[in-house]
Amino acid sequence: MGSFLKEAKRRGDTMDNRNDRKHTYKEAGVDVRGAERAKGKMGALTASPDPRVLNRGGAFASLFVPRFDGVADPVLVLKSEEPGSKQQLAFEHGRIESICQDLIHHLVNDIVVMGAKPEVVLDTILCGRIEQETVLAIVEHLAAACRGLDCSLVGGETSEQPGVLATGQYMLNASILGVADRARIVDGSRIRPGDKVVALASNGLHTNGYSLVRRLMADRPEIMAETIGGMRFLDAILLPHTCYYRPLRDWLGDPAVHGMAHITGGGIEGNVKRILPEGTRARIELGRLEVHPLFRVIQRFGNVPEDDMLQTFNMGAGLVVVMEAKRVSALIGHLKTSGCQAYEVGEIVAGNQDVVFVGELQW
Template sequence: MSTPLTYKNAGVDIELGNELVDNYKDIVSSTFNPAVLNPLGGFCSLYDLSHYNLKQPVLVSSTDGVGTKLRLALQWNNHKGVGIDLVAMCVNDLLVTGAKPLFFLDYYASGKLDKTITLEVVQSIATGCKIAGMALVGGETAEMPGMYHNKDYDLAGFCVGAVEKSEIVNGSDITVGDTLIAIASSGVHSNGYSLVRKILESKPALEDDNLDGRSIKDILLTPTKIYSQCMQALHQAKLLKGAAHITGGGITENVPRFIPKTFAAKINTGSWDLPPVFDWIKTHAQLSLDDLRITYNCGVGMVVCVAKENAQQALTLLAQHHENAWIIGEMVENTQGAQVIYTHE
């Protein structure tokens, strides 16, 4: 039996305990909102966009998976957070456009379906959807013995949101002097686990490590943070000029995805302390700091750009949503060719 896992998202402790809901439909339908027009069991799902009164609605979509973090969930028989990871990896990408998450679909495939594991995963996906404020309207659960070994499984997710066409966030109004704000990650999130697994395979005793009073197993299986509430609040306050979800590639590769080519992000690495788990990875994988930064989020789950004069307002709003956020840098002219410049001040 896997152990309970407590997950903090936007200041709320979510207990992912051992109690399971026996009825799959009850789990999924608990995420529904008035825009969901039909119950589960049909060939497709119907969702009423008119519920949101958008004048020129633009649909925004994203798809992703959890990656090899699933191997650790299987190895340690703890599947209570991977569904949150799945939702987070999809919805956080969607949020950077200013979109409101609407609904989610999942794909779950296993060599041999195990009821306990399946319900844990589905319950976790539903929990993630509730945190994100969207409906889990359906999905596919497949038993594929020729493709997966025994209880091994894989997950994929599909997220759809909507944004008013005139309010799409795309970085087009970014200027020199704008402030960059970091929003803390909850840990490693869902990238770089192939390397983590190599560390543990080469040094099995490290599974018993503790960092700051927490087991390394608990730390590594902590779900990816979902930034739905705070990102929508920034957008609704008309503060958001651009944003990057910091996934594989780290700050180095993800921040340039939202800034104009003529600008660069000047990042002050002295503005935050590297969380212990990343120092643990760096030490045991013998990574350089540059390699660490290009592989992991290093404690930063989201970077947002706001006008300099709005920086304090943005920080106050983020604090109200129980997010750990700080000024990480500013926009400068791109005179060096690189769109991310690291300094230490």
């Protein structure tokens, strides 16, 4: 009985010692003071020359004056996006600037195809631990990407989540607000048989298909020795997403443009179908599609079926414009002067709100 009491007392003393241990938020992995120091430096990085941005350091939300010069009947255009598993590769290889450009370029493209001009962006940075140098670099590059596209990074959220994400692991996403004149919205409703489909060239993967590519890199590591257009495979797949805002800016609201589609996940078929009105069909000539050489390498190393390639990747067409036939050459000429390659790849015919491929890809 005496030994039992002694053991019970020993256990009680151990529990008391455990209960006496002080637990802090910092010990749990969240450094509030460190986060405050990092956030205190963000204001200078996100300073905007736009007088409509009324931000003040430490405010709970961002202030923006809804004044849109030259827009008679403004309609706000909103979108959220994240750069998918490409960001894991980018952070693994120190490509912070390029993944920030990916995120902003993708967002801007998604509202440009609605006929909108970008205005302001809010970001979210999730991480296992706030590494000040990395977090400030992310904010700096996001803000720079916005300024280069006539918009402003006006705020966001930086969240330290130990136990959810590992130290050194980051997840980015952002939301954008743009504006379009109601009379100049581009939503595909004016697409009709006889319109032409114009493809704007991509520079590669953009931000889609990386789960397949990462699997291929693991299964066939020799693919890393491939070169595409003089670039190493890794450099080619981490090129920032092409942004089409500046090349298309002067054509936003042009009555000849009846619809636009950003070619992301789902490929040409999945995205063009989203803008087609009833009674129409997009007829895409595969033989005219200028396949980016990166996709030839991916298909060859992965033995990826052609229909899976078309469904997963943009295949070299990053954005599609559906427009009046008589204005096609004018648009293509304008885009060329902006350094954007474009070409006719199909037409609109009567159909059942679908996309059909004819001919064969020229691998």
